[in-house]
Amino acid sequence: MLSAGFPWLTTLIVLPLVGAAIVWALPTSARAWSRHIALGVSLVVLVLAALVALSFDTAAAGTHQFAELHDWIPAIGTSYAVGLDGVGLLLVLLSVVLTPLVLLAAWKEHGGGGPEAEDRSRHYVALILVLEAFMVAIFAARDVFFFYVLFEAMLVPVYFLIGSFGGLQRRYAAVKFLIYSLAGGLVMLVAVIALYLNGPGGPQGFLTENLVGIDLPVTTERLMFAAFFFAFAIKAPMWPVHTWLPDVAETAPAGTSTLLVGVLDKVGTFGMLTLCLPLFPDASRWAAPVIIVLALISILYGALLAIGQKDLMRLIAYTSVSHFGFIVLGIFAFTSVSVQGSSFYMFNHGLSTGALFLIAGFLVARRGSQQIADFGGLQKVVPVLAGVFLVAGLSALSLPGLSTFVSEFLVLIGTYSRNGPAAIVAVTGVVLAALYVLLTYQRIFTGPVQDELTTMPDLSGRETWVVAPLIALMLVLGFYPAPAIDLVREPATITLEQVGIEDVPNAVTEAQVSLGARTASTEEGSTT
Template sequence: MSSSFPWLTALIVVPLLGAVALWVLPAGRTRAVALGVALLELLLGVAALTAFDVADAGTVQLSEVHGWIPAFGVSYAVGVDGVGLILVLMSVLIVPLVVLAAWREQGALTVATDQLRRYLALVLLLEAFIVAVFAARDVFFFYVLFEAMLIPVYFMIGLFGGAQRRYAAVKFLLYSLTGGLIMLVAVIALYLQGPGGPQGFLTDNLTGIALDPTAEKLMFSAFFLAFAIKAPMFPVHTWLPDAAENAPAGTSTLLVGVLDKVGTFGMLTLCLPLFPNASRWAAPVVIVLAVISILYGALLAIGQKDLMRLIAYTSVSHFGFIVLGIFAFTSTSVAGSSFYMVNHGLSTAALFLIAGFLVARRGSQQIADFGGLQKVVPVIAGTFLVAGLSALSLPGLSTFISEFLVLVGTFARHPAAAIVASLGVVLAAIYVLWTYQRMFTGPVRPELADMPDAVSREKWVVAPLLALMVVFGFVPGPALDLVRPPASVTLEQVGVQDVPAATTEDGTNEGSDQ
C-alpha cells in the first residue's frame, strides 16, 4: 500500500533539518528548537499511524521507492508493516523525553551551551537514522543506515560521557563495525544470488529466491552476527555495560531502549525471510544462546555495583527473551517478541532516565552511595519502582503481556527452553527488588537528607512512559493488532507450520493461523 503523502520521508527529513538548525541558530534557542523538532516528529508519527491501515498490518504500507544508484541495484525504498510502524512510534516518543531530560540532567552540558547544542544535534541526527532503518526496504540502504547510526552514538559517548568514555566509545565502535563489515560481505553475496537489475537490493525482490544451502547458511550467519552484536546477545554483548556506564543517561536511553532494537528487528525482518532454510537450521543453537542470555544477563545484573551497568545487564536478559520468541517460530512467540521490543524500550528508557536524575543529584553511579531515598524523594522512588516492576514483568504492566506471549508461544514448540527461560522471571524480581531495597529503603544517609525530589520537567519526562506501561498492561489489544499479522506472515516466509498455543484472555487462539 502506498500513500499520497511521503510520511516516512518526512519523518526522516524533519530531524535531519532540526540537527542542521541547531548548528546555525543562536545558542540561546538550542533547547526550544530541539524540543520543538522532536515534538513535531512525534506528531508526524501519530499522523502516519492514522494513514496506516491497521486491518492490513501484515503488509508493507506508506511505501516509497526511488532509484538511488540504479547501476548497482540500490534504491531509496521505505515502507513499514505493523512491527516497523510501532517501533518508529516508540522511537519518536522517546526522543523528546531524552531532549527534555538533557536540559538539566547533565551538569557539563548546562554549563557549556555549545556542548548542549552539539549533543542535541546528535540526538536528532540519530533519530533520523533510527526512523530510516526501521523503514528501510532495500538491503543495501538498510546496511548504510546500520553503519551510519554508529557515528552519532560514537560521539555522544566519546564527547559527553564519563571518565572512561573514550574507551567505551571505541569498544562500541569496534564491535559494531566488525559485525557490520561481515554483514556487508553477505549483502554483496546476496545481491549476486538475486535477480539483479536496478532494484536488485529491494527486500521484496530478494525474498524467496533459491539459494545454495551452504551459501545461505554463511550469509545468515553473517547477518545474524551483526544483529546479535547490536541486540546485544551473549557472547557478543560485552561492549554494552561499558557504554551504558560511561554514556550520558539520555544516550544510554537511546542506545539500549531504541537503537539496540535494530538487532532484533533485523533478525525478524531480514534473517528470517531472506534465509528461511538457514533460519530453521540455526534455530536450535540460537534458542540455546537466547536462554543463556536470559540467565547470564540476570545473574550479572544481580551482582552489579554500578547502577547503569546493572540496567545494561538487565537488557541482555530481556533481549534474550526477544530472540527466543523470534526463533521459537510460533505466531504467539513472534508477536510477543515484537511487542516486547516496544515494552522493553519503555521500561528501560524510564529506568535510565530516572537513574540519570539520581546520578546528577548524588554525583555517583554506585548503588552503595544511595540509601533511604524513599523518604527523601518519594516521587523519584515511586517512578523508579514502577519502571522496575515493569522490567520484572509484573502483571498489570505492559512487559508482562509480551513476556507471557513469548513464554507461552515458546512452550508450544520448545517446552524445555521455555521452562528454563522462566527462571529469568525469578532472577528479575531479585535484581529489581534488591536494587530498590539498597537505594530507597532503610535509614536515610545524612548527606542525602536534603536531596530535592523530582521537579515538573522530570515528571513530564517519565509520566508518558509510565502511563503507556499501565495502558498497554491493561489494554494491549491496539498494539497487538499491529504485530500479530506480521508474525503470521513471517512464519509463512520461513515455511514453518504454526503450533497452537494457549487461549488468551480475549478468547482468541494466539497460535492459530490468522
C-alpha cells in the same frame, strides 16, 4: 486520514535532519535556543508519527504502508525504499516518543553554564536529532543495501554522543562500541554483496521483496545467515558479544543510553525478524536450536550479573542482555504467539529500560555517584522518585498489569508450545528479574537515610513530564494491549509462512482466531 500520495516517511526522516542543521547553524548569540528548537522539532515529528499511526490500516499490518520507492544507485541495484508494517510502526513510534523525553531530561545537563556549555548543548541536541532521523529510517527501510548504510551510519552520532559527553572512560567505551559494531557491519557487508550476486539483480536488486524466496545453495545460505546474525547479535546485544554494552552504559549520558538500549539495540532483533528469517528461511530453521541455547544463556547470564552489579547503570545494561534473550527466544521459537510477543517486547523493553535509565540519570545527577552503595533510605526523602523507579522496575520484571508482562507471557507461552524445556528454563529469568529489581530498590530506597542525602530534591516538574508518559504507556498497554497486538499479529503469521514452518495452535491463537471470526461476522452483519 493522511494523503496517500504525500511522502510522510521521508518527511519524518528529513525533519530531524533539518532541525539538526538549524541548531548547528545557530550564531553564538542564539545558541541558548538550541534546546528549544530541538525539542520543538522532535515534538512535531512525534505529532506527524502519531497521525501516520492513526492512518495506518491495522487490518493490513503485514503489508508495507506509506511506501515510497525511488531509484538511488541503479547501477548497483540500490533504491531509496521505505514503508512500514506493524512491527516497524511500533518501533518508529518508540523512537519518536523517547527522543523528546531524552531532550527534556538533558535540559540542564550541558547548557546554562555560559557560552562553552551552550555550545556543548547545541552539539548534543543536534546529534540526538540526527540519531532520531536514522532510527526512523532504518525501521522503515525496505532495501537491504539502504538498511546496511543506515546500520553503519548510526554509529557516527552514537560514537560522538558517548565519546564527547560521557564520563571518565568515555573514549574507551566509544572506541569499544565502534570496533564491535564495525566488525559486525563489515561481516554483514560481505553477505549483503553475496546476497545481491545470488539474487535477481537489476536496478532494484536489493529490494527485500525481490530477495525473499530466492533459491540459494545450502552452504551459501547458511554462511550469509551467519554473517547477518553475527552483526545483529552484536547490535542486540546477545551473549557472548555483549561486552561493549555495560561499558557504554556505565560511562554514557543517561539519555544516550536510553536511545541506545531502548531503541538502537532493537535494530538487531528487528533485523533478525525482518531480514534473517524471510531471506534465509532454511538456514534460520537449521540455526534455531543453537540460537535458542544462546538466548537462554543471555537470559540467565544477564540476570545473574545484574544481581551482582555495584554500578547502577551497568546493572540496567545487564538486565537488557537478559531481556534481549527473551526477544530472540521468541523469534526463533517459530510460533505466531512467540513472534508476536517478541515484536511487542521490543516496544515494551524500550519503555521500561528507557524509564529506568532516565530515572537512574536523575538519581546520579543528584548524588554525583552511580554506585548503589552510595544511596539508601531515599523513599523517605524523594517518595515520587522512589515510586516511579519502583513502577519502572516492576515493569522490567514483567509484573501483571504492566505492558512488559503481556509480551513476556506471549513469548513464554508461544515458546512452550514449540519447545517446552526452553520455556521452562526461560522462566528462571523471570525469578532472577524479581531479585535484581527488588534488591536494587531495597538498597537505594529503603533503610536508614545517609546524612548527605536528607536534602535531596524530589522530581521537578520537568522531570515529571519526562517520566509520566512512559509510566502511562506501561499501564495503558498493560491493561489494554490490543492496539499493539493488532499491529504485530499479521506480520508474525507472514513471517512463519516465509520461514516455511506450520504454526503450533494453543489457547492464545485459538482465542485470536475466534475473536477474528466474531469481528468479521459483526462487520458482515453491519454491512448487511
